[in-house]
Amino acid sequence: MALETLTSEPRESRVAALLRRSERFRLGLLLFPGLFWLLLFFALPLVVVVLYSFATPGPTGRVEWHFTLANYGTLFTESLYVNAYLRSIWAGVLTTLICLLAGYPLALYIVRRPPRWRTVLLFLILIPFWTNFLVRTYAWMIILSNNGIINSIIQALGLPRVALYPSEGAVLIGLIYGNLPFMVLPIFASLDRFDFTLLEAAADLGADQTRAFLRVMLPLTMPGIAAGSVLVFIPTVGQFVVSDLLGGAKVDYLGNLLQRLFTRSNPPNWPLGSAMAIVFMAVLTVAILLYFRITTEQDR
Amino acid sequence: MKNGIAVDLRNVVKRFAEVYAVDHVSMQIRDGEFFSMLGPSGCGKTTTLRMIAGFEFPTAGEIALHGKLVGTTPPFRRNVNTVFQSYALFPHMTVAENVAFGLQMKKTPQAEIARRVEEALDLVRLGGFSGRRPRQLSGGQQQRVALARALVNHPEVLLLDEPLGALDLKLRKEMQLELKSLQERVGITFIYVTHDQEEALTMSDRIAVMNAGKVLQVGTPTEIYERPVCRFVADFIGETNFIEGLAGGVEPDGVATITTDDGLTFRAQTTRPVTPGAKVTLSIRPEKAFLAVQSPPPGTPNCFPVTVARVAYIGSDTRIDVRLGQGRLFDLWEQNSRSTLDRDAYWQPGETGFLWWPAENALVLTE
Known part of the structure; x- marks a missing residue:
């Protein structure tokens, strides 16, 4: 043991010397794990998706490597896809807006409570997250269904039942419910730093x-507000579970189409799905860049 | 409006739950004066200031600004501006935007805003800083932006809540003089809240000394220091020796005789009627008592043989604790008006001497 330490010592110091000599080498070494991770799990899949989006779907669902722009053409011409994009973005905008209008006053209310109450209230906001998201969404089905809690109350009051579920309205309720905390928490954080003397x-x-x-x-x-909006907007536009469950799988949102193209349709159409994902990403990137441009105007 | 009353507080009370933060305060602040509210933390000075600003409304009593009652007028409808302890500059605005804010709210024409902002920044010597952000400025500069932001609105009264508290000592002293001269130039009534007695004495035309929600004394710095009306004021402003005893007779010139329970007899000035036999406190400031090597001529009042207990040389003065009577400690300051290294020129512990002071240098306090 002692001998090993002795013999390995000069070599170590040579490595150390090399590190000291070359600042660049050292930097590269430090960056390597992070870069490797990003390349393997982010850049590489992205490249694969981009390549797929220009490939041709084969008759059995296999991808054939003939370059084509037909996938993108389909997306911009067939109303099924155009509508899904518009519907998803609209749902995202509406959800974000309502979460903002409800979340800001809520965050403000919590910030103005005494410290002990703040902790309790924040805790209450987080508690639903301990339950599985699917279970919580099923709960909304029960609340909104024809024999659900709301309709029972309406009936008890002697009024006619309302068809709340399945509907696009039910999807919106589910989306707002599931995303509100992601709006409240960042706004709370920024209000917490806000000096109320101002x-x-x-x-x-x-x-x-x-x-x-x-x-x-x-x-x-x-x-x-910007952080909360992005946190709510992105997952909302891409979601498929809530619209599947609360929309009764009748209306197609982006996520539902994606899911279908990759797994459910026969044969699956990976190239079209990939093109859809790429366009989706481009739209989101542009939307978010615009949003940040507007919201941080004063700071420049 | 000159020589009128800028702010009139009439029996103002502010109660938070069961606690009286301000307890029946009445005082009048004159137009154009530099008025300070001085007291320890929690004495109600800041709450009083906040009621004048409109951030708090009185539980009872009335506040009038130039004769107009403003009890529950919100702050944005009062022509009063505040310089906050934390400055409260808007961090997302430039210096010029900060200063322009009040004028914009009043819908002042753009050209006039530009002119007045420039004027205000020149007034506080921040001419070239209009494009900076508050975080790019030093504490003293931020302080001056806060002043300019308030003064640009030509308020009826400017309220200052411990505005120099966050600055270091040297800068604070500079700003004290600058504030005072600024106030004289603009002629606006300043109401200044501080717990620093030296600050209040340096700048104020008049001072209100407060404690436990009450105003104990209102007067010029000289009146407050030389003729405190009660023990708290004498103790809070400057330093003093208190000696408790029973009052004897009062002579026509106002000098009273006081006897302590250890048999010492003192003679001191009275400023209020004293009932013979009442328990009183004698207050004598350390710089107003003298220590002599040889016994002063017979008939010198308040003359006692003493032993030097402790000596502290602090440069301008030497602070000497002497023991008189049955071990009673008495603090006196001797100015070092002669420059010498000669040990014999200074008192040493253990030496004996004679403590004395003229009767008018000591004050009889009844409260």
Whole structure:
């Protein structure tokens, strides 16, 4: 043991010397694990998807390597796909907006509580996450169904039943319910850093509550709003479970089509699915870049 | 409006739950004066200031700004501006945008805003800083932006809540003088909250000393220091020796005789009627008592043989603790007006001497 240590020592110091000599080499060595990870699990699959999107679907579902733009053509011409894109983006926008309108006041309310209550309230927001997402979505089916809680109450009041489920409205409710915490938490974090004396300063300088909010509080909590919106928007546009369960698999959202193209249709159409994913990614990237451009305007 | 009353507080009470933060405060702040509210933390000075600003509404009593009652007027409808302890500058706005904020809220024309913002920044000597963000400025500069942001609105009254508290000592002293001269130039009434007695004495025309929600004394710095009305004020402002005893007779010139329970007799000035036989406190400031090597001539009042217990040389003064009577400690300061290294020129512990002071240098306090 002692001998080993002795003999290996000079070699170690040579390596150390090499590291010290070459700053670049050292940097490369430090970056390697992260880069390797990114390449293997992010860049490589992405390249595969891009390649697939230009390939031809074979009759049995096998991918044939003939270059084609037909997949992209289909996406932009067939109403099934165009509508799915529009419907998904619309659902995403609406969900994000409603989560924002509900989440901001909620986060503000929690921030203004005494510290002990803040912890309790944040905890309450997180508790539903301990239950499986599917189970929670099934719960909404029970609440909204024809013999569900809401309709029972309506009936008890002597009113006619309302067809709440399955519907696009039910999908929206499910999406808002599932995503609200992702809006509340980042906004809470930015409100927590907000110095409420600034509101007094604004009032002192003649700003009523509305103007104090618009000129001081809103711009300073914009990072939280931006983060929350992105966290809600992206998964909402790509989801397929909620629309499957609460929409009764009747209306197609992006995620449902993707899922079908890759696994359910016979034969599966991976090239078309890949093209769909690439367009989806491009749309999201543009939307998010635009969003950040707008929300961080004041800071530049 | 000159020489009128800028702020009139009439029996103002502020209660939080069962606690009286401000307990029946009445005072009048004159137009154009530098008025300080001085007291320990929790004395109600900041709450009083916040009620004048409109951030808090009084539980009872009335507040008038230039004769207009403003009890529950929200802050954005009062022509009063505040300089906050934390400055509360808007971090997402430039210096110029910060200063322009109040004028924008009042829908002032753009050209006038630009002119007045520039004027205000020049006033606080921040001419070239209009494009900077608050976080790019030092504490002292941020402080001046806060001042400019308030003054640009030409408020009826400017409220300052411990604005120098976050600055280091040297900068604080500079800003004290700058604030005072600024106030004289703009002629706006300043109401200044501080717990630092030296700050209050340096800058104020008048000071209100507060404790436990009450105003104990309102007066000029000289009045507050030389003629405190009660033990708390004498103790809070500067340093002093307290000696408790029973009052004897009061002579026509206002000098009273006080006897302690260990048999010492003192003579001191009274400023209020004293009932013979009442328990009183004698207050004598350390710089107003003297220590002599030889016995002063017979008939010198308040003359006692003493032993030097402790000596602290602090540069400008030497602070000496002497023992008089039955071990009672008395603090006195001797100015080092002569420059010498001669040990004999300074008092040493164990030496004996004679402590004395003229009757008018000591004050009889009844509360």
